[in-house]
Structure formats: structure tokens, C-alpha cells
Amino acid sequence: MIPDQWYAVLTSDEVRPGKPVGATRLGEKLVFWRDEQGRIACAADCCPHRGVALSAGEVVGGAVACPFHGFRFDSSGRCVEIPANGASAPVPKVFQARALPVREAHGFIYIWNGTPRAGEAGYPPLPWFEDIDESFSFGVARRRWKTHYSRAIENQLDVVHLPFVHRRSIGRGNKRIVNGPPTTLDDVHGLRVWVENAVDQGQTPKKPGDYPAPPDRPHQLRFLFxxxxxxxxxxxxxxxxxxxxxxxxxxxxxxGFFQRFMRTPVLRGAVNWLGARSNTFVAGEDQPVVETQRPFRTDLKMDEKLIPGDAPIILYRRRRRELIDAAQTKG
Ligand code: FES
Ligand SMILES: [Fe+2]
Structure with missing residues (x-):
């Protein structure tokens, strides 16, 4: 994982008021819950008393209560009650659960992968696509893939696989020639890709380097770290x-299926639900192929032989490596 980043790890509707939710994310068992104001909270899913999963407990007074002996922890991880010691007894600091920085926006819950910063100003903004604003509504479907998330990301940046893996869906038309693809990376837009695949008529594909981003039309793919x-x-x-x-x-x-062509409330829900399901159909074509890739995790230096059409993947690997190195130098 890349240190010092906000990772979107759950959708808002997965954590309802009044009930803690356990989820393994970034290799760690975590518990999520909402305080009395509905604000999201997250901590290591392990009671400091004797190791029980807090997610098996309940939420009482905005604090998560362990099912074993009822110790309660607030959103900062502070233990606010040890029932066996008496409700009015002060609780020593040592009974602190490890809380994680957590935020919620745009229908997603984000956790911070790194040491907590002093104050809100110490954190970068949450990654999000500014072109998806409040005018959009959405539906989300979930699928578990048996691979490292870098492979799953690279698959979504891969324009070479379209006429093979998706020959019956989004890759119809046998456009095997990969022109470019023009790919850019900057701090504002993240990584952007313009898909320029074409049918092979004996032509030589244009190389990514001598193929600037088309000024007359927007990119199709975009990725934010x-x-x-x-x-x-x-x-x-x-x-x-x-x-x-x-x-x-x-x-x-x-x-996620985000749209604003259908705004009528009842129909909107149905359209978003159907849209999200149709995404799972296309992703279902990728999954069995991607899950065979080895090693699971990719890196800038690894034993793979890439082609010019893999430009977005090369750029993704390069930037990811830079971010990891930068965090390690700093820390
Ligand atoms: S193990 Fe959690 S309160 Fe005892
Ligand atoms: Fe795909």
C-alpha cells in the first residue's frame, strides 16, 4: 500500500447507525461505527482488554461496546467505561483502542494509511473527481477479486485487452491496433487516458510519445491515487x-454507476441499480483473467515485458513507486 494516502474503503451505506461493522482493509481487521451525530469512526477491531472483536459488539451512546465485558470506546479510541469498575470510576489512559483517521464524502468512507497528522490541516484533501458533483446520483455493486489491488487498477487502465477479454461487450469491433494511448499525469487531474484503438488495416500504430492528448475531446479514463x-x-x-x-x-x-440523465426519484434508484449490475457483467469478463496474473502485486521494476500500448500502466507504476519512495524518505 502507498503510505500517507486516503483510501476509499467502504461505501457510506455499509455503516448504519447503531451497529458496528467489521471489515478487513489494508491488511488489518477494522471496526467502523457512527457516533451519536452520525459521524463515522474507525478503530482496530481488537479490544485492548482481552482481544475480542469490537465489531461483534454494539454501539451505546455513540461509543462501540465490546461484547465480552462491555468496555466502551469513543471515536478517538478512548475507553470511556469499564463496567466492572463501576460506571463512575475513572478509566486509565492505557485502555486506549487504536483509532484510525477516517472521513466520509461522496458516498464513500476513506481511511488514512499512515501515522495520524496533527490537526485537519496536516492531511491532504480526499481524492475525488470534481466532475462528479451533487447533480449525480449513483448505485454501487461490490465484487471481491482474488488479487492485489494494483493488478485490478492496471486492468482498468489497460486498453490493449479490450478486443480480447471484452470481444462480446465493450470491446466489440476487433479494434486490435492500439494507437498511443495518449496518457498524461499531473497533480490536478491524476492520470488520464484517451483510448484510440483501431481496426488493423495494415497501418503502423502511433506511439504514445508522438501522440499528444487530443485537445478536441475529453479523456475517457482517469485515475486518482x-x-x-x-x-x-x-x-x-x-x-x-x-x-x-x-x-x-x-x-x-x-x-459505481453515477448518472444524472434520470433524476426522477423512483426511476433513478432503479436505473442506478441496473447500471451498477451491468458494470459487474463487464468486470466479470476481466476477473477470471486478472486473477491468474502473477505475482499478485506489481511494481515499477518487475519481470514483465511491456509494449507501447501499456503506457498508462507504466505511468501508474512509476508514479506509485515515486509516492512510496517519497513517503519512506520523509518518514
Ligand atoms: S475483551 Fe473486550 S471488554 Fe473484555
Ligand atoms: Fe476489462
Missing amino acids: PNLWENRISDDLRILVAFAPIDGENTLMYL
């Missing part, structure tokens, strides 16, 4: 994927 991907289908429709790392070998894919 560490784990959000967007496909611009039209002004009113986006496919979004959040690749939530469960651990080094498993990824939970949140396949």
Missing part, C-alpha cells in the same frame, strides 16, 4: 471503481 478510477461515458454518465485493498491478495471492487 491511491485507488479511484473513472470512465467518462458521457457528460451525464460515469463509471467509477474504488479498489479497496482487503490485503495483499484480495481486493473489494466497488463498481
Whole structure:
């Protein structure tokens, strides 16, 4: 995982008020719950008393209560009650659960992968696509993939596989020639890709280097570090994927269908639900292929022989390595 990043790891509706939720993310068992104001909280899912999963407990007064002996922990991880010692007894600091920095926005819950910063100003903003605003509504479907999240991300940046893996769906038309693809990376937009595949008529593909981003039309694919991907289908429709790392070998894919062409409340729900399901059909074509890739985790230096059409993947690997190195130098 990349240190010092906000990872989108759950959707908001997965954590309802009044009930703690256990989930393994970034290789760690975590508990999520909501305090009395509905604000999201997250801690290591392990009671400091004797190791029971807090997620098996309940939420009482905005604090998560362990099912074994009822110790309660607030959203900062502070133990606020040890029932056996008497409700009014002060609780020593040592009974602190390890809380994680957690935020919620755009229908997702993000956790911070790194040491907590002093104050809100110490954190970078949450990654999000500014072109998906409040005018969009959405549906999300979840699928678990048996691979490292870097493989799942690279699959979504891979324009070479379309006429093979998706020959019966989004890759119809046998466009095997990969022109470019033009790919850019900057701090504002993240990684952007313009898909320029064509039918092979004996032509030589244009190389990514001598193929600038077309000024007359927007990119199709966009990726924001560490784990959000967007496909611009039209002004009113986006496919979004959040690749939530469960651990080094498993990824939970949140396949989002964001639209604003249908705004009537009842119909909107049905359209979003159906849209999210159709995403799982396309992702279902990728999954059995991607799960065979070895090693699970990719890196900039690894034993793979890439081609010019893999430009987005090379750029992803390069930037990811830079971010990991930068965090390690700093820390
Ligand atoms: S193990 Fe959690 S309160 Fe005892
Ligand atoms: Fe695919």
C-alpha cells in the first residue's frame, strides 16, 4: 500500500447507525461505527482488554461496546467505561483502542494509511473527481477479486485487452491496433487516458510519445491515487471503481454507476441499480483473467515485458513507486 494516502474503503451505506461493522482493509481487521451525530469512526477491531472483536459488539451512546465485558470506546479510541469498575470510576489512559483517521464524502468512507497528522490541516484533501458533483446520483455493486489491488487498477487502465477479454461487450469491433494511448499525469487531474484503438488495416500504430492528448475531446479514463478510477461515458454518465485493498491478495471492487440523465426519484434508484449490475457483467469478463496474473502485486521494476500500448500502466507504476519512495524518505 502507498503510505500517507486516503483510501476509499467502504461505501457510506455499509455503516448504519447503531451497529458496528467489521471489515478487513489494508491488511488489518477494522471496526467502523457512527457516533451519536452520525459521524463515522474507525478503530482496530481488537479490544485492548482481552482481544475480542469490537465489531461483534454494539454501539451505546455513540461509543462501540465490546461484547465480552462491555468496555466502551469513543471515536478517538478512548475507553470511556469499564463496567466492572463501576460506571463512575475513572478509566486509565492505557485502555486506549487504536483509532484510525477516517472521513466520509461522496458516498464513500476513506481511511488514512499512515501515522495520524496533527490537526485537519496536516492531511491532504480526499481524492475525488470534481466532475462528479451533487447533480449525480449513483448505485454501487461490490465484487471481491482474488488479487492485489494494483493488478485490478492496471486492468482498468489497460486498453490493449479490450478486443480480447471484452470481444462480446465493450470491446466489440476487433479494434486490435492500439494507437498511443495518449496518457498524461499531473497533480490536478491524476492520470488520464484517451483510448484510440483501431481496426488493423495494415497501418503502423502511433506511439504514445508522438501522440499528444487530443485537445478536441475529453479523456475517457482517469485515475486518482491511491485507488479511484473513472470512465467518462458521457457528460451525464460515469463509471467509477474504488479498489479497496482487503490485503495483499484480495481486493473489494466497488463498481459505481453515477448518472444524472434520470433524476426522477423512483426511476433513478432503479436505473442506478441496473447500471451498477451491468458494470459487474463487464468486470466479470476481466476477473477470471486478472486473477491468474502473477505475482499478485506489481511494481515499477518487475519481470514483465511491456509494449507501447501499456503506457498508462507504466505511468501508474512509476508514479506509485515515486509516492512510496517519497513517503519512506520523509518518514
Ligand atoms: S475483551 Fe473486550 S471488554 Fe473484555
Ligand atoms: Fe476489462
